[in-house]
Amino acid sequence: GAVVSQHPSRVICKSGTSVKIECRSLDFQATTMFWYRQFPKQSLMLMATSNEGSKATYEQGVEKDKFLINHASLTLSTLTVTSAHPEDSSFYICSASLGEGYNEQFFGPGTRLTVL
């Protein structure tokens, strides 16, 4: 159990376009979902935390108008990178949690974004 999927697994886009990444919990209801960014050979950097039905909480330094997060249901969260630029190229990973009282986070397989 506790499977999290992401779609797409990789995307290549032109500079200035917007890209949407989906994160789904397949066999459980995720009250809380997290979005991370990972650069090559580096650790995971938390971008934002989203709870179903409420606005996402962004980490310091993450532009909320650039990285739009929607958590419309207990099984789906989306991250939209608006007006993407080459510096946004990275590995984006989501995770899902059952919510308060549950420590465990279950990670998706990641999405490789390349902006040309």
Next chain:
Amino acid sequence: QQQVKQSPQSLIVQKGGISIINCAYENTAFDYFPWYQQFPGKGPALLIAIRPDVSEKKEGRFTISFNKSAKQFSLHIMDSQPGDSATYFCAASVRNAGNMLTFGGGTRLMVKP
């Protein structure tokens, strides 16, 4: 300020040897300490986790040792295999405080055949 410090950054071990990765934390409120394994191009996968009420947890070839007074915990991989070659991350979180994970910097393990 990095709240979880992980060492070493890279590690080379011979097949059959013991791999040891260490982490130290600062926040005494942390009450959950997981280890994740990540292969290139994949998301992290939970390997093993421990809570501060126990000093050791073993699952197969993987053991976590936890020293609450020293605020340190470590991962031991016994009988290391080439298939264990991956990046390992320690992490810590506080239950009922958003469950946000604070990650260590990662250790790239290479097990030579």
